[in-house]
Amino acid sequence: METKSVTYREVLRWNDDQALDFIERRRWPNGPICPKCGTTREPYTIRRKVKETSKNKISRLYRCKDCKKDFTATVGTIFEGSHIPLSTWLAAIFDIVQSKKGISAHQLHRRHGITYKSALFMAHRIRLAMGNGSFEKLSGVVEADVTYVGGKTRRGHPIVHERTRDEIEMGWRKPSITPGQPHPRTKKTVVLGAVERGGRVRTQVVKTESAAEVRPILAENVDLPNTHLMTDKAGAYRRIKDFGRHDVINHEIEYVRGDIHTQTIEGYWSLLKRGIVGTFHHVSPHRLPMYLNEFEYRWNERHVSDGQRFETLLGQMQGRLRWNFRQDSQG
Numbered sequence: 001m002e003t004k005s006v007t008y009r010e011v012l013r014w015n016d017d018q019a020l021d022f023i024e025r026r027r028w029p030n031g032p033i034c035p036k037c038g039t040t041r042e043p044y045t046i047r048r049k050v051k052e053t054s055k056n057k058i059s060r061l062y063r064c065k066d067c068k069k070d071f072t073a074t075v076g077t078i079f080e081g082s083h084i085p086l087s088t089w090l091a092a093i094f095d096i097v098q099s100k101k102g103i104s105a106h107q108l109h110r111r112h113g114i115t116y117k118s119a120l121f122m123a124h125r126i127r128l129a130m131g132n133g134s135f136e137k138l139s140g141v142v143e144a145d146v147t148y149v150g151g152k153t154r155r156g157h158p159i160v161h162e163r164t165r166d167e168i169e170m171g172w173r174k175p176s177i178t179p180g181q182p183h184p185r186t187k188k189t190v191v192l193g194a195v196e197r198g199g200r201v202r203t204q205v206v207k208t209e210s211a212a213e214v215r216p217i218l219a220e221n222v223d224l225p226n227t228h229l230m231t232d233k234a235g236a237y238r239r240i241k242d243f244g245r246h247d248v249i250n251h252e253i254e255y256v257r258g259d260i261h262t263q264t265i266e267g268y269w270s271l272l273k274r275g276i277v278g279t280f281h282h283v284s285p286h287r288l289p290m291y292l293n294e295f296e297y298r299w300n301e302r303h304v305s306d307g308q309r310f311e312t313l314l315g316q317m318q319g320r321l322r323w324n325f326r327q328d329s330q331g
């Protein structure tokens, strides 16, 4: 990896060929690897020069020496099958990575001269990549809490609601997955979060705040036996026995007792909610997990420079939207 990371100005100046160079270097630091069979035997390049294809404007085609299949650096990445130029993709990724509170599809659309649909599509794919980060469990002092996203803003607009007009026009169909659904009684979406003091955060949409729901998710994301957990007095955590240590703060009585508090996770919730209200205006429940990814990512990478964040994210571009998204409708 280069010692000096790229800057926004550099990225903005890149043409599609340079953007592809960068993607290839990030994906294959030691030379191309066939995504079909995994061989690292030097593939032969069919067209080393720029090739105009119907999809990404520019792509460099390789043919694997072992399985004889053709591939490009964008196969199996969030760029695959997109008509949006790679230089625009990278500029938009940098935009998202360096903004503190998030950037809306509308801003991307205006800034890069692409359609709103394309911008929306791109923003969602980028958020998907942001969710592919580290899978190492949290440990140490961890605060866990549940929050409800939704309800009304002060002006009376719902923050989380069924579908926006844009989505209806675009033909979004409601996915059958339940995690994104609002809570049946409150119509709010329940989000469980855990944050290490001075460290990383994990958040996830849950159906309810019950122990049966919360326990397995915490166990999956937090190294419970090696964790000093701090929560409010919600019943869900009391029934979980395998924490290293568990302290409860009763918010009816106090908010801080010595170093026992849940202020870190609460600070995170307010950041998240301000971001959703301030930048995105509307987040429908089934898209909330994507926004959670983005905020989580920004928090976890808060100590590194924008350029480094950009490069790290480019290293985790594998993975595509699994949802029922109208791929053919983007620009």
Ligand SMILES: [Zn+2]
Binding pocket: 034, 035, 036, 037, 038, 039, 064, 065, 066, 067, 068, 069
């Ligand atoms: Zn191969």
